Amino acid sequence: xxxxxxxxxxxxxxxxxxxxxxxxxxxxxxxxxxxxxxxxxxxxxxxxxxxxxxxxxxxxxxxxxxxxxxxxxxxxxxxxxxxxxxxxxxxxxxxxxxxxxxxxxxxxxxxxxxxxxxxxxxxxxxxxxxxxxxxxxxxxxxxxxxxxxxxxxxxxxxxxxxxxxxxxxxxxxxxxxxxxxxxxxxxxxxxxxxxxxxxxxxxxxxxxxxxxxxxxxxxxxxxxxxxxxxxxxxxxxxxxxxxxxxxxxxxxxxxxxxxxxxxxxxxxxxxxxxxxxxxxxxxxxxxxxxxxxxxxxxxxxxxxxxxxxxxxxxxxxxxxxxxxxxxxxxxxxxxxxxxxxxxxxxxxxxxxxxxxxxxxxxxxxxxxxxxxxxxxxxxxxxxxxxxxxxxxxxxxxxxxxxxxxxxxxxxxxxxxxxxxx
Ligand code: 2M8
Numbered sequence: 001x002x003x004x005x006x007x008x009x010x011x012x013x014x015x016x017x018x019x020x021x022x023x024x025x026x027x028x029x030x031x032x033x034x035x036x037x038x039x040x041x042x043x044x045x046x047x048x049x050x051x052x053x054x055x056x057x058x059x060x061x062x063x064x065x066x067x068x069x070x071x072x073x074x075x076x077x078x079x080x081x082x083x084x085x086x087x088x089x090x091x092x093x094x095x096x097x098x099x100x101x102x103x104x105x106x107x108x109x110x111x112x113x114x115x116x117x118x119x120x121x122x123x124x125x126x127x128x129x130x131x132x133x134x135x136x137x138x139x140x141x142x143x144x145x146x147x148x149x150x151x152x153x154x155x156x157x158x159x160x161x162x163x164x165x166x167x168x169x170x171x172x173x174x175x176x177x178x179x180x181x182x183x184x185x186x187x188x189x190x191x192x193x194x195x196x197x198x199x200x201x202x203x204x205x206x207x208x209x210x211x212x213x214x215x216x217x218x219x220x221x222x223x224x225x226x227x228x229x230x231x232x233x234x235x236x237x238x239x240x241x242x243x244x245x246x247x248x249x250x251x252x253x254x255x256x257x258x259x260x261x262x263x264x265x266x267x268x269x270x271x272x273x274x275x276x277x278x279x280x281x282x283x284x285x286x287x288x289x290x291x292x293x294x295x296x297x298x299x300x301x302x303x304x305x306x307x308x309x310x311x312x313x314x315x316x317x318x319x320x321x322x323x324x325x326x327x328x329x330x331x332x333x334x335x336x337x338x339x340x341x342x343x344x345x346x347x348x349x350x351x352x353x354x355x356x357x358x359x360x361x362x363x364x365x366x367x368x369x370x371x372x373x374x375x376x377x378x379x380x381x382x383x384x385x386x387x388x389x390x391x392x393x394x395x396x397x398x399x400x401x402x403x404x405x406x407x408x409x410x411x412x413x414x415x416x417x418x419x420x421x
Pocket of ligand 1: 025030034035036037072159161162163164188
C-alpha cells in the first residue's frame with residue numbers, strides 16, 4: 001500500500017473504533033476502553049483532530065476511582081464478546097464499571113506531547129484540568145504499588161503490566177494458588193489463534209488473582225499487603241519515571257510549584273530505586289519478585305525503556321546498545337518483546353517474543369534522547385516495514401514480519417500516524 005493510502009487506512013481504523021469520544025483497541029477481541037491503548041490512540045488523533053485527542057484522555061479519566069487509580073478497562077457498556085467482564089471483577093471504586101487494577105501510566109507523557117504539539121490554543125487549559133487527576137493517579141501508584149518506598153513500581157497482576165504473559169511473570173505466577181474461580185469460558189481464543197495466546201494454566205492464575213483481590217474488596221492497602229502476585233516491573237517503573245518527568249514539565253509550565261516540588265522528590269527516589277532492578281549478570285534492568293525477593297534473568301523490550309526513563313548513564317547506554325546489536329543479528333524486525341537468546345522466547349506467542357509498535361515508539365524516543373539517532377531510526381524503519389507488510393495488526397512476528405492477534409488495531413494505527421510513517 002502506498003504511504004498516503006496507509007495514512008488514510010490508519011485514520012479510518014481510529015474513526016471506526018471510535019465509540020463516541022473513546023476508542024476501543026479492536027472490534028470483537030477488545031470491545032471496551034483500555035487505559036494505555038486509549039492514551040496512545042490520542043497521539044494518533046492529534047495528527048488530524050487535536051480536540052478529539054484530548055477528549056480520548058478526558059474520557060479515560062472519567063473512570064478514575066475515588067482513591068486515584070485509573071482502571072485498565074472501563075466497561076461503559078456490557079459486551080459478552082469479552083471475558084472477564086464487569087461481573088467477574090466485582091469492583092465498586094469509581095463512577096464507571098471497571099476492572100480493579102491499573103495499566104502503564106503513559107498519560108502524563110502523552111498530555112505533555114499534546115501540549116507541545118498544540119495548534120488549538122486550548123491545550124494548557126485542558127492540561128491544567130487534568131493535572132490534579134494525574135497527580136492523584138501518580139500518588140496512588142506510589143502509595144499502593146511501592147508501599148515499601150523501594151523506588152520501583154510493582155504490578156499486582158500480569159494484566160496491570162500490559163505485557164500479559166511475559167516470561168518475567170512465569171515463576172511468580174506459578175506460585176499463585178488456583179482457587180475461587182469456578183468453571184469459566186475464555187473468549188479471546190475464539191477471536192484469534194489459541195496457539196498465540198496465553199495458556200490455560202496462566203488464565204487460571206490470572207482469574208485467581210482477581211478473585212483474591214475481590215475478596216478484600218479491592219481495598220488498595222489490603223491488595224498491596226495480601227495480593228499473591230506483587231512483582232516490580234521495569235516496564236511500569238520506567239514508564240512511570242518518564243511520566244513523572246513530563247508531569248514535572250507540565251507543573252512547571254503551569255506555575256504549580258508545590259506539585260513540582262513533590263514530583264521532584266518522586267523522580268529522585270525512583271532514579272535511585274531503579275538501580276535495584278539492574279541485573280549485573282545479564283547487564284540490563286529486569287523484574288523483581290517482591291514476595292520472594294528474586295530477580296528474573298531475561299531481557300525484555302522494557303529493559304530498553306531505561307533510556308526513555310532518562311537513565312542513560314554510560315553503563316546503561318553501552319549495555320543496551322550491545323543488546324540491541326546482538327538481538328538485531330538474531331531477528332529481522334526489532335524489538336522483540338523478549339530476548340530471542342532466552343530459553344522462554346516464542347516469536348508468536350503474545351508477549352513472549354512478538355514486536356509491538358507502541359513499545360518501539362517509546363524505545364526509539366529513549367535512544368534518540370540519549371543521542372543515538374541511528375538505533376532510534378532503525379526502530380522507526382522496522383516499525384514502518386512491519387506495518388507496510390503486516391498491516392495494522394495488534395503485534396508482529398520479529399522473524400517473518402507477519403501481523404498477528406487482532407486486526408484493524410487502534411494503537412498500531414496511532415503509532416503509524418504519529419511516528420512510524
Ligand atoms: C492485552 O491485554 C488484555 C487484558 O488487559 C487481554 O489480553 O485480554 C495486552 O496486550 C494489553 O497491553 C492491552 O492493553 C490489551 C488491549 O490491547 O490487550
